[in-house]
Amino acid sequence: MESDATSRDPGGSNPAGVSAQFSPRFSPQFIPLPAGFGVEVSGVDLSRPLSEDEFAVLRRAFFDHQLMVVRHQSLTPLQFSAFAGRFGPPEPHVIDQFHHPLDPDILILSNRREDGKPIGLADGGTYFHTDYSYLDVPARATTLYSVEVPCVGGDTLFADQYAAYDALPEATKRLIEPLLAIHHYGNRQDQNEKSRTVASVLTDEQKAKMPVITHRIARPHPITGRKALYAVSGSSFGIVGMPDDEAVALLDELAAHATQPRFQYSLRYGVGDVVVWDNASLLHAATLTHPDDPRTLWRVTLKERAAPAAAVLAPSFAGAGM
Numbered sequence: 001m002e003s004d005a006t007s008r009d010p011g012g013s014n015p016a017g018v019s020a021q022f023s024p025r026f027s028p029q030f031i032p033l034p035a036g037f038g039v040e041v042s043g044v045d046l047s048r049p050l051s052e053d054e055f056a057v058l059r060r061a062f063f064d065h066q067l068m069v070v071r072h073q074s075l076t077p078l079q080f081s082a083f084a085g086r087f088g089p090p091e092p093h094v095i096d097q098f099h100h101p102l103d104p105d106i107l108i109l110s111n112r113r114e115d116g117k118p119i120g121l122a123d124g125g126t127y128f129h130t131d132y133s134y135l136d137v138p139a140r141a142t143t144l145y146s147v148e149v150p151c152v153g154g155d156t157l158f159a160d161q162y163a164a165y166d167a168l169p170e171a172t173k174r175l176i177e178p179l180l181a182i183h184h185y186g187n188r189q190d191q192n193e194k195s196r197t198v199a200s201v202l203t204d205e206q207k208a209k210m211p212v213i214t215h216r217i218a219r220p221h222p223i224t225g226r227k228a229l230y231a232v233s234g235s236s237f238g239i240v241g242m243p244d245d246e247a248v249a250l251l252d253e254l255a256a257h258a259t260q261p262r263f264q265y266s267l268r269y270g271v272g273d274v275v276v277w278d279n280a281s282l283l284h285a286a287t288l289t290h291p292d293d294p295r296t297l298w299r300v301t302l303k304e305r306a307a308p309a310a311a312v313l314a315p316s317f318a319g320a321g322m
């Protein structure tokens with residue numbers, strides 16, 4: 001497991017006997033969301049830098065609840081990026097044409113067009129997936145800041161992969177325990193580049209940078225140690241040592257199990273909401289909205305610190321016939 005530098009008792013005294021540093025402006029209240037995972041936090045202003053002790057309170061709530069929503073914030077790009085960076089090292093997205101001009105760690109998600117040109121990535125992640133599962137060191141957390149909310153829809157769906165793993169029959173748990181899924185950039189269930197639910201299309205240059213790697217299917221969470229089903233929908237295209245048709249059938253069966261409505265929560269955004277999700281224990285999917293109903297969010301993605309059980313099978317998936 002990755003070491004957890006923060007105290008398990010962030011609100012209490014520390015071994016040096018120095019009292020924890022909390023500002024009078026930091027009085028977090030936590031309201032669990034109705035899904036069995038996720039928590040809404042109020043009483044926090046993310047525009048000012050949080051002390052180590054304050055951040056430790058939020059970090060702990062985040063790993064306990066998998067999804068954290070802090071409503072009604074008012075942030076500049078750099079304030080948002082500074083808060084996001086507390087969760088881990090930021091990794092700019094391979095789609096570099098929509099990096100924020102003030103900070104390349106921010107990817108602009110938007111369907112808005114100005115002077116006929118898109119200002120951001122539209123229809124990103126409109127299928128269940130988890131971020132950067134196609135990299136050997138995948139994403140620990142993704143943070144979004146909601147700039148513009150459409151009149152209709154625009155929710156992000158989340159599916160709890162701790163619960164999905166726990167609900168598997170024991171025989172399936174034994175079957176998948178040793179299995180390594182083969183991942184590369186893409187959406188296994190839709191590879192038509194004209195479709196709105198394909199993985200956002202890369203240029204040839206971007207494709208050349210994307211490797212073929214493996215991750216465990218029953219993957220222990222790098223911080224909590226708890227096992228979750230990992231990326232059975234999205235970037236998983238095969239299983240090491242298994243014929244392709246059998247592997248895809250098993251992955252499809254696991255994906256259907258993992259994305260059942262009983263494991264899902266649909267998050268509705270308001271302007272100014274900051275959302276952080278745990279990529280090791282959740283799948284998520286954007287929902288399709290009307291192209292003329294503007295929706296804009298900023299996104300910063302933070303990587304894990306290590307690559308447990310990942311292997312690089314090829315430096316690029318481009319031209320690999322997959």
Ligand SMILES: O=C(O)CCC(=O)C(=O)O
Nearest residue numbers: 124125131155156286299
């Ligand atoms: O736009 C959304 O709702 C989520 C998009 C997505 O998959 C992501 O930002 O990782």
Ligand SMILES: [Fe+2]
Nearest residue numbers: 125130131284
């Ligand atoms: Fe995503």
